[in-house]
Amino acid sequence: MTSKDKVYEKLTELSLMLKGGKDYGVTAMEIAEELGLQRNTVSHLLNRLNEEGLAIKINTRPVYFISQEVYENGKDEFKLIAQYLSVTNDEEKLQEGNNVFEELVGYEGSLNSVVEQCKSAVSYPPNGLPFLLVGSSGVGKSFIAQLVYEYAKSSKVINENAPFVILNCAEYANNPELLSATLFGSSKGAYTGADKDKTGLIEEADGGYLFLDEIHRLSPEGQEKLFLFLDKGIFRRLGESGKRRKADVRLIFATTENPENSFLQTFLRRIPLIVKIPTFQERPLKEKLELIYRSYKKEAINVKKDILVRNQVIEILLKNKLSGNIGKLTNTIKLSCANAFNNQRNNKDKILNIKMKNLPSEVVDNYEGIITDNINYSDMLLSSSEESDFDCYSKDFNKIITLEGKIVNRVRDLKNNNIKLEEFFNYSLVLLNDLIDDVVFHESGTKSDTIIFNSIKKLVENTLIYIETNYGIKHYGNSVEIFSHLLAFFIEYSHDSDIEDLDELINFLSKVYSKEHKVASRIIETIENNLDLSLNKVSIIYILIYIRSLNRDSDINQINAVIIAHGYSTASSIASVANRMLGRYVYEAFDMPLELSSLEISNRLNSYIKTIDTSKGLIILVDMGSLQNIYKGIYEDFYGDIALVNNISTQMALDIGNRIMNLQPLEQIVHEAVERNISRYNYIPSKKRKKDAIITTCITGIGTAQKIKDLLDKSLLNDEIQVIAYDYDRLRGNGKEDYIFKQYDIKLIIGTSNPKIDDIPYISLESLIMRKGDELLTRTLSNLVEGETIDKINREVVKLFTLENVLNYLTILNPDKIIDQVEEAIYTLELGLGFRFQNDLRISLYIHISCMIERLVIKDPIMTYNKFQEFEQCHGHFIELVKKAFSVIEHFYKVEIPISEIGFIYDSINNKIEDFNY
Structure with a gap:
C-alpha cells in the first residue's frame, strides 16, 4: 500500500467520525x-487526492479535508461544510488558480515576480493583457505559457474547454x-x-x-x-476583402532576444x-538543486530504480555554463541516466x-572548476516511488517564539x-x-536526509574546518550534525521578529563577545x-552562544x-597559524596589498575598533617600519592602552599570544616578548629521509579510521611520528606499491581489519x-622516541584505549547502553552459529557494530559492498541469523x-575465524 493509499484510508476513517455541525x-x-x-508530505498527498476528486478541500486556516465519498453519502449531516462550500467568491477562485503555479520551481522564490506578472496579465479586465516572455533558450518560457493557460482556466476567466494553440514563428521567418x-x-x-477556405x-x-x-x-x-488584431481584436483572412x-x-x-x-x-x-x-x-542554489532533483526523480520513476547521484555530478551540473538552461539540464540528466x-x-x-563519467563529455569539458573531495554538496539519493522527498520541515513555532523572547530578554x-x-552565558546555554533538543531530536527539526540539509551539512563541515584553521576554535563530536540542524531550522524559520530594539541588542552583544560575533557572522x-x-x-x-560554548576557555577579558602586514595574505597566514597553534581566537588579520595606502588600512582598523571593547587595550603587530605610525589614526578615539610591535614573525605572534592568554599586563607582554625574540640562525646539512608514520584504517571506510587517528594522536604526543588515516581497500589492493609507502616510512598499521601488508x-x-x-607498540617506537616517552x-x-x-x-x-545492547545481539548470534x-x-x-548503529541512526549507512549479489545468494542463512540477532536493536x-x-x-568474523562458512 502506497503512502497516498494510507492517507486516503485514514482520511475516510476520520471523516466518518466528524460531527457535521x-x-x-x-x-x-x-x-x-x-x-x-x-x-x-501528508498535505501534498491530500492535495493530490483533492485534484483527483477523492477529497474535498476546505480553504480555511488551518486547511481542512474530508473524504468526497463520505461527504456525498451524508450531505445532510455536514451542514457546516455544506455552508462553507456554498460560498464561492473571486478570492477563492484565485486561490484555486494559485495551485497551478506550484509546479513551477521557484514560484515563491526567484520566479515570484514572474508569476505575479502573469497572474496580473490573466486577471486584468475585460480580456487580460497580451504579454511577452523574455529569456534564454531553455529557461521554461513554453512551460510558463502552459501554466498561464491552466491558471486562466482555474480562475474561471476562460472556459474549461478553451483552446491553447501554439505557433513557432521560426517556421515562417x-x-x-x-x-x-x-x-x-x-x-x-x-x-x-488554395482550393478551399x-x-x-x-x-x-x-x-x-x-x-x-x-x-x-x-x-x-x-x-x-498583428497590429490590427492587437488593437481591436479583428482580422481578415488572406484573400478576403471588406x-x-x-x-x-x-x-x-516569447523571445530569446532583446526586445x-x-x-x-x-x-x-x-x-x-x-x-x-x-x-x-x-x-538560487535551492532552486537549482530542486530542478536537478526533479529531473532525476522523473528518471527514477521512469526506469523504476532508485538513483544515487554523486556529489561531483551535482557540482558540475550546478556550475556548468553550457547554453540551454533547464532544457539542456533535463537532456543532460536523461543522457547521464541512459549511460549509467x-x-x-x-x-x-x-x-x-x-557518476561523473556518465555525464556527456561536452558538459564535463565545459566545467571550469577543479573536482576535489571538498565539495559543498552531498550525494543525492532519489527513490523510485512517486512520493517527493526533496525537502521536509515541521516545527512548533509557538515554542520557538517563546524561547526567542526569553533569550532576547536575557x-x-x-x-x-x-x-x-x-x-x-549559563542561562543562554540552557535555552x-x-x-537543540527540540530541533535535533523532536519533530520541530529538519529531516536529515533531505537534499538541502545535506548541502548545509557539507557547508558547515567545511566552514568549521576553516574556522579551526584560521581562528583556532575547535569543534568536537557531533558539532557538525547539531550545527547543521540549527542552521537548517533557522533558514526555514521565516518568522520576522517584531522586537524593536533587536538590532541594538545584537550590536551590544557583538561588543561583549566580539570574536564569537565575528565567527558567527562569518558562518x-x-x-x-x-x-x-x-x-x-x-x-x-x-549561533554566537554556540560558538562561545566551543571557545569558552578563552577569557572574555583578554587583550x-x-x-x-604587506602582501595579499601575509598577515592572514601568520594569524591563522598562530590562532590554530594557540587553540584560541587571539589575532585579527589585516592584509595590506602594496597598492593599498596606509590611510585605507587605518580606516579598516578604525572599523574593527568600533566592534570591540577598547578598554581591554590593543596590541598591533606590524611587519615594516612604514606601519609604525598606524596607531596615530586611532589614538585620539581609543579608550585604552595601545602597544605596537615591529618586525612581526610567527614565533613572535605565538609568544605574544601565549602571554595574552595568560592575562599578563599589556606593557609586560610587549617588553618581555621583544627581549626574547632576537633573530638567530641554525645551519642544517642535508639529510633527506622519509618521515616516520603510523597508518590507521578501517574496513568500513575512512571516517572511523580518522576517529582512531584522532584518539591515537592524543596518546602519542610526538610530532616526529605522523598518524595518517588511510583507505583500507587501497591498502589491501595496492599493498606496498601504494604511494603512501613511497611518501612515508610506515612503521605500524592500526585498525579494525588487517590489510596484510608485507x-x-x-x-x-x-x-x-x-x-x-x-609489546609491539613499544618495539615499533623504540627507535623513534626515548624510553621515558614510550612509557608515557x-x-x-x-x-x-578502553572499550x-x-x-x-x-x-x-x-557507550554503556550500546555495549549491553550489542552484547545481547552478539550472544544471540553465537547461539545461532x-x-x-x-x-x-x-x-x-x-566496535564495528556500534559504529554501524551510529551510521544507521544518522542515516549514513554503507550501501556498497564488494560482490554484493554473490554474498546475498551464498550467505542467506547468515543474513537471517544477523537479522534475528539484531531485531531488538x-x-x-x-x-x-x-x-x-x-x-x-x-x-x-571471517577475518578472525578460519574455515568460517555460513
Missing part, C-alpha cells in the same frame, strides 16, 4: 500524527504570406493551391490562448499584420507587459549509480546590568540546549551566500590583538583495548540493517 473536516497534521508521516495564412486563415483562391490559428484559439514562440523571427511585415472577422483570443509571446533590438517600436507599444525569466545560473543504465553490469541492481538584562556575564555569511537564503535575525544570538606490523584496535599490543605513551594508551572510551569517541551513542567468539573477535564486533533505534552492512559483519 461542529467540524469542518480533518487536518493534515491529524493524519500525519496518526500515520507517523511528515505533515507536509522568411515567408510572411504563409504566416498570414497560418495565423489569420485564407479564402479559396487566395494563393496557388482555410481556418487560421487565431480562429482556432477563439475563447482561449494563442502562444507565439520565437516571435523575434517574425519579419517587420509579419509584426505589422469582410472583417472577430475573435476573442488572449496572446502570449528593443528585435521588434518594431510600434509593435512593442502594443505589448503592455514584458516578463523577464532568469537563467538557470541566476537561480547501459554501463550497469546487472540490470537487476536496485540502485542506478550516476540580552536586555545583561545590557541593563541586571545580571552578570557568567549568569547570562540553546533546549532549542551566516557563508550559508546565506552559498545557498541564496536568509536567516532569522535572532539566529545570530543562538585585543591585530596583525598588519613487513609492516599490524595491531588491531581490539588488541590495544585488551593490552595485547603494548603506553600509559596514555592504557588510559585512552568504553573508544566507543564514546567513535560514536555519538551512549553454534559457537562462542574469542574475546578479541567479541571486542572487534563491539533495529526496533529500539528505529533502523533497518542493510545487507551491505551485514556483509561487513560477516567479513569481521
Whole structure:
C-alpha cells in the first residue's frame, strides 16, 4: 500500500467520525500524527487526492479535508461544510488558480515576480493583457505559457474547454504570406493551391490562448499584420476583402532576444507587459538543486530504480555554463541516466549509480572548476516511488517564539546590568540546549536526509574546518550534525521578529563577545551566500552562544590583538597559524596589498575598533617600519592602552599570544616578548629521509579510521611520528606499491581489519583495548622516541584505549547502553552459529557494530559492498541469523540493517575465524 493509499484510508476513517455541525473536516497534521508521516508530505498527498476528486478541500486556516465519498453519502449531516462550500467568491477562485503555479520551481522564490506578472496579465479586465516572455533558450518560457493557460482556466476567466494553440514563428521567418495564412486563415483562391477556405490559428484559439514562440523571427511585415488584431481584436483572412472577422483570443509571446533590438517600436507599444525569466545560473542554489532533483526523480520513476547521484555530478551540473538552461539540464540528466543504465553490469541492481563519467563529455569539458573531495554538496539519493522527498520541515513555532523572547530578554538584562556575564552565558546555554533538543531530536527539526540539509551539512563541515584553521576554535563530536540542524531550522524559520530594539541588542552583544560575533557572522555569511537564503535575525544570538560554548576557555577579558602586514595574505597566514597553534581566537588579520595606502588600512582598523571593547587595550603587530605610525589614526578615539610591535614573525605572534592568554599586563607582554625574540640562525646539512608514520584504517571506510587517528594522536604526543588515516581497500589492493609507502616510512598499521601488508606490523584496535599490543607498540617506537616517552605513551594508551572510551569517541551513542545492547545481539548470534567468539573477535564486533548503529541512526549507512549479489545468494542463512540477532536493536533505534552492512559483519568474523562458512 502506497503512502497516498494510507492517507486516503485514514482520511475516510476520520471523516466518518466528524460531527457535521461542529467540524469542518480533518487536518493534515491529524493524519500525519496518526500515520507517523511528515505533515507536509501528508498535505501534498491530500492535495493530490483533492485534484483527483477523492477529497474535498476546505480553504480555511488551518486547511481542512474530508473524504468526497463520505461527504456525498451524508450531505445532510455536514451542514457546516455544506455552508462553507456554498460560498464561492473571486478570492477563492484565485486561490484555486494559485495551485497551478506550484509546479513551477521557484514560484515563491526567484520566479515570484514572474508569476505575479502573469497572474496580473490573466486577471486584468475585460480580456487580460497580451504579454511577452523574455529569456534564454531553455529557461521554461513554453512551460510558463502552459501554466498561464491552466491558471486562466482555474480562475474561471476562460472556459474549461478553451483552446491553447501554439505557433513557432521560426517556421515562417522568411515567408510572411504563409504566416498570414497560418495565423489569420485564407479564402479559396487566395494563393496557388488554395482550393478551399482555410481556418487560421487565431480562429482556432477563439475563447482561449494563442502562444507565439520565437516571435523575434517574425519579419517587420509579419509584426505589422498583428497590429490590427492587437488593437481591436479583428482580422481578415488572406484573400478576403471588406469582410472583417472577430475573435476573442488572449496572446502570449516569447523571445530569446532583446526586445528593443528585435521588434518594431510600434509593435512593442502594443505589448503592455514584458516578463523577464532568469537563467538557470541566476537561480538560487535551492532552486537549482530542486530542478536537478526533479529531473532525476522523473528518471527514477521512469526506469523504476532508485538513483544515487554523486556529489561531483551535482557540482558540475550546478556550475556548468553550457547554453540551454533547464532544457539542456533535463537532456543532460536523461543522457547521464541512459549511460549509467547501459554501463550497469546487472540490470537487476536496485540502485542506478550516476557518476561523473556518465555525464556527456561536452558538459564535463565545459566545467571550469577543479573536482576535489571538498565539495559543498552531498550525494543525492532519489527513490523510485512517486512520493517527493526533496525537502521536509515541521516545527512548533509557538515554542520557538517563546524561547526567542526569553533569550532576547536575557540580552536586555545583561545590557541593563541586571545580571552578570557568567549568569547570562549559563542561562543562554540552557535555552540553546533546549532549542537543540527540540530541533535535533523532536519533530520541530529538519529531516536529515533531505537534499538541502545535506548541502548545509557539507557547508558547515567545511566552514568549521576553516574556522579551526584560521581562528583556532575547535569543534568536537557531533558539532557538525547539531550545527547543521540549527542552521537548517533557522533558514526555514521565516518568522520576522517584531522586537524593536533587536538590532541594538545584537550590536551590544557583538561588543561583549566580539570574536564569537565575528565567527558567527562569518558562518551566516557563508550559508546565506552559498545557498541564496536568509536567516532569522535572532539566529545570530543562538549561533554566537554556540560558538562561545566551543571557545569558552578563552577569557572574555583578554587583550585585543591585530596583525598588519604587506602582501595579499601575509598577515592572514601568520594569524591563522598562530590562532590554530594557540587553540584560541587571539589575532585579527589585516592584509595590506602594496597598492593599498596606509590611510585605507587605518580606516579598516578604525572599523574593527568600533566592534570591540577598547578598554581591554590593543596590541598591533606590524611587519615594516612604514606601519609604525598606524596607531596615530586611532589614538585620539581609543579608550585604552595601545602597544605596537615591529618586525612581526610567527614565533613572535605565538609568544605574544601565549602571554595574552595568560592575562599578563599589556606593557609586560610587549617588553618581555621583544627581549626574547632576537633573530638567530641554525645551519642544517642535508639529510633527506622519509618521515616516520603510523597508518590507521578501517574496513568500513575512512571516517572511523580518522576517529582512531584522532584518539591515537592524543596518546602519542610526538610530532616526529605522523598518524595518517588511510583507505583500507587501497591498502589491501595496492599493498606496498601504494604511494603512501613511497611518501612515508610506515612503521605500524592500526585498525579494525588487517590489510596484510608485507613487513609492516599490524595491531588491531581490539588488541590495544585488551593490552595485547603494548609489546609491539613499544618495539615499533623504540627507535623513534626515548624510553621515558614510550612509557608515557603506553600509559596514555592504557588510559585512552578502553572499550568504553573508544566507543564514546567513535560514536555519538551512549557507550554503556550500546555495549549491553550489542552484547545481547552478539550472544544471540553465537547461539545461532553454534559457537562462542574469542574475546578479541567479541571486542572487534563491539566496535564495528556500534559504529554501524551510529551510521544507521544518522542515516549514513554503507550501501556498497564488494560482490554484493554473490554474498546475498551464498550467505542467506547468515543474513537471517544477523537479522534475528539484531531485531531488538533495529526496533529500539528505529533502523533497518542493510545487507551491505551485514556483509561487513560477516567479513569481521571471517577475518578472525578460519574455515568460517555460513
